[in-house]
Amino acid sequence: xxxxxxxxxxxxxxxxLTVQGTFCEGIHLVSGDVGSGKSTLALMMAGLLSPxxxxxxxxxxxSSMIALQFPELHVTGTTVAEECRSWGLDPESVLGAVDLMxxxxxxxxxxxxxxxxxxxxxxxxxxxxxxxxxxxxxSSLDCREKERLCEILARRSGGIIILFTHEQTSFxxxxxxxxxxxxxxxxxxxxxxALVRWEHAPALIKKLISAGRCPKNISPxxxxxxxxxx
Amino acid sequence: MQDVRIRIAAAALLTLAAVVSLQGAFWGFLWWLVFxxxxxxxxxxxxxxxxxxxxxxAALLITCSGGDGLSYLIRMIVILLIGVWLYSGQEAxxxxxxxxxxxxxxxxxxxxxxxxxxxxxxxxxxTDLDRFRMAIAIKGQRWGVKTLVPAGLVLVSDxxxxxxxxxxxxxxxxxxxxxxxxxxxxxxxxxxxxxxxxIVAGILAFVPVSEFFILYx
Numbered sequence: 001x002x003x004x005x006x007x008x009x010x011x012x013x014x015x016x017l018t019v020q021g022t023f024c025e026g027i028h029l030v031s032g033d034v035g036s037g038k039s040t041l042a043l044m045m046a047g048l049l050s051p052x053x054x055x056x057x058x059x060x061x062x063s064s065m066i067a068l069q070f071p072e073l074h075v076t077g078t079t080v081a082e083e084c085r086s087w088g089l090d091p092e093s094v095l096g097a098v099d100l101m102x103x104x105x106x107x108x109x110x111x112x113x114x115x116x117x118x119x120x121x122x123x124x125x126x127x128x129x130x131x132x133x134x135x136x137x138x139s140s141l142d143c144r145e146k147e148r149l150c151e152i153l154a155r156r157s158g159g160i161i162i163l164f165t166h167e168q169t170s171f172x173x174x175x176x177x178x179x180x181x182x183x184x185x186x187x188x189x190x191x192x193x194a195l196v197r198w199e200h201a202p203a204l205i206k207k208l209i210s211a212g213r214c215p216k217n218i219s220p221x222x223x224x225x226x227x228x229x230x
Numbered sequence: 231m232q233d234v235r236i237r238i239a240a241a242a243l244l245t246l247a248a249v250v251s252l253q254g255a256f257w258g259f260l261w262w263l264v265f266x267x268x269x270x271x272x273x274x275x276x277x278x279x280x281x282x283x284x285x286x287x288a289a290l291l292i293t294c295s296g297g298d299g300l301s302y303l304i305r306m307i308v309i310l311l312i313g314v315w316l317y318s319g320q321e322a323x324x325x326x327x328x329x330x331x332x333x334x335x336x337x338x339x340x341x342x343x344x345x346x347x348x349x350x351x352x353x354x355x356x357t358d359l360d361r362f363r364m365a366i367a368i369k370g371q372r373w374g375v376k377t378l379v380p381a382g383l384v385l386v387s388d389x390x391x392x393x394x395x396x397x398x399x400x401x402x403x404x405x406x407x408x409x410x411x412x413x414x415x416x417x418x419x420x421x422x423x424x425x426x427x428x429i430v431a432g433i434l435a436f437v438p439v440s441e442f443f444i445l446y447x
Contacts, residue, residue: 048364072388076362076371078380
C-alpha cells in the first residue's frame, strides 16, 4: 500500500506548495505552521483538489477517507441521528460512544464545535480505510478527547494514516514525520531519527534532545520515559 | 457599465419590458447581445442551467393547460439573462451607495445594507452548496433528488444561524439604525450609450410603434 506524491504542486495567487515523497503503511505526521498548506495537501491526497502540476498516485489503496478540519463541513443530515445514518452507521452505537445520546434529535449545527468534531471523528474512525487523512484532528477537542483519539489511532492496524496538524502537546506514536516549510514538503524520516530533523518539534521534545535524552517517539508516554531517563 | 444607478435602472426597465410583452423581450435580448459580455458573464453555469430547466418545466405546464408557454419561456429566459448580467457586474458596497443616494442616510442606508447582506448571503449559499456536495462525495453518496431536501434544510439553517451571528455582532458593536456614508459613483461614456439604448428598448416595448405609424400614414 503506497501513496506517491510526484512533484505535485498547488497554487493560489503568489502562494504555492510543492510536494514529493512516498507514504507507506503506518502513521505519518505532517506538521507545519498555520497557512503552510496542510489542508491543501490533505485535499489533494484525498482527490478533492487537483494539483496544478505533477500528480498523486496510489498503489494498493482501495478505500480512502478524509476528516476535514472544520466539522461543519461534513454535515449533511438535519439531526444528529440522521447525520450518523448518513455515514451508514447505527446512531445508538455511535452516540453512546461519544456521550451525545441525549442530542439525537438536535440539528448537528446546533452542537458545539467540540461535540460536532467528536461526533464526526467517531463516525469516520468506526470505518476501516486503506488511506485515512485526518486534517487537524485535535483542534476543538479538550485534553481528554485528544488523549482518547490518540488511543483509538494507536489501536488501528493496517493502512496509511496521515495526521495533518500543528498540535504541540498530544500525539499518538507515529512512524514517520514530514513537515511543510517554505512551500515545500520535507521528509524528516522515520522515528526516532526524524526528531532531530523536525523543525516544528514541540519545545519539550527539543529540550529533551538538547539534554541528550532523545525520546523514542512522540506520545506522552515516550516523552515521560525520556524525561525520567537517568 | 460602471455606474450602479444606470445598471440597475437599465436592468429594471428591460425586465419590465420583457414581462409586459414578447416584443419587449426581443428588445431586451437585443440589448443583452449588444451591450453585455453575453455568456462571458456567467459565473455558475450549473445554477443557471438548473433555473432554465425549471422555467422550461413551468412553460411546459402552461402550454399543457392551454396557455402560451413559449412566450413565457422566451420572456423568462431574457429576464434570467439580464439578471445574470446584473449579478455578475455587482461589486461590494454598490447597493449601499445606491440606497443612500436614493433615500438618504437612514432608510436608504438600511435598505442598502439589507441588499448588501442579501448579496453576501447569495454568495455564501453558493459556497455552502459546493461544501455540501463535497461532504456528500466524502460519504460516498450521490448528489440527487434524495439529497436535495436535507441540502436545502442544512443550507437554510446554516444561513439563518449566520444571519443571527451577524445581527448579534452588529448589536454588540452598537448599531441601532442608519449610518453616514458619502456615495461614490464612477460614471463614463461606457454607461451613457447602453443606458440610452435601454430607454429606447423600453420605449419600443411599451409604445405601440406600429399603430403610431398607421396613424400618420
